[in-house]
Amino acid sequence: MTAFVEECRREWKRLGVPELLAEEMATDLEADLAEAQSDGVSAAEILGESDPRRFAETWASERGLVSEAPPQKKSRKGLWIGLAVAFVILVFVGFFSLAFITVGTSGSGGSVAVLRPSARPVKAVTVPNLVGMGVCKAVVTAHNLGLIVHAPDGPCDAVVVKQKPRAGAVVRGDTTATSVVTLRVRRPRG
């Protein structure tokens, strides 16, 4: 059964489940399986599934830990469409300018087409207040908003005592550098 749990760990890593939460799930599953075994209960009753990858994926996905497909593809598509439209406009403008010049119209100065890169859709995220939360809950909350979370390893009942950026700050979800939330935690005593 350790192999099953190990396979789950790998799958969660592949799916981008935050490490802290993946470890929590793996630890719980391992402990449950060991206890079931000592009770003479089959692993099938606990797992209900023989494929560890599917099991891990379903669990993480139901928990909301599997990130949506990154918006990059959509943005790229938008960029390409934007470029195609800009190109067509440029061709038309060029054609009419040329026609204008060819028919001998004298004018002062032609039109200048300025191509600006189409703005990528940016998702602004307001950083929630995570201070006082259990670190696992804080990680899930931030993760579900599309934020990248840096939290120290440790038990889930460690409490967040400091966060950066502060609550209420607006970060842009498309920029890796600004969408990171770093947590400092206080571990429980004992």
Place this chain on the structure above:
Amino acid sequence: MQCMALESRRSQMLRGVLDLCLLAVVVDEPAYGYEMTRRLRERGLSIVGEGSIYPLLGRLEREGLVATHRAASDGGPPRKYYSASPSGRQALTEGVLAWRDVRGGVDSILAPIEAEVAR
């Protein structure tokens, strides 16, 4: 073949109410994952073949229907305990009413059939 069809029907019926059963076993006292399976078994509900409870617990957690905390278990490693949150209790109450409503209607239709089969 008939056995498989029966299993499939049982599975489908159970899937619609398994979340309520999970909420029901933690409404009075928190429990960790395996402990919940144990409580279901003690009350006569085996979930072999119905899939695992973990994805369902994940969904209940995501929807805020269960609250969780970590605590030491009896002689074992610290475990994640689940308990019904206030909205979980509300969902359980509503779910039980819906279940009773459906069960009442179905029973009134199926009861005569059952009597005939029993004869």
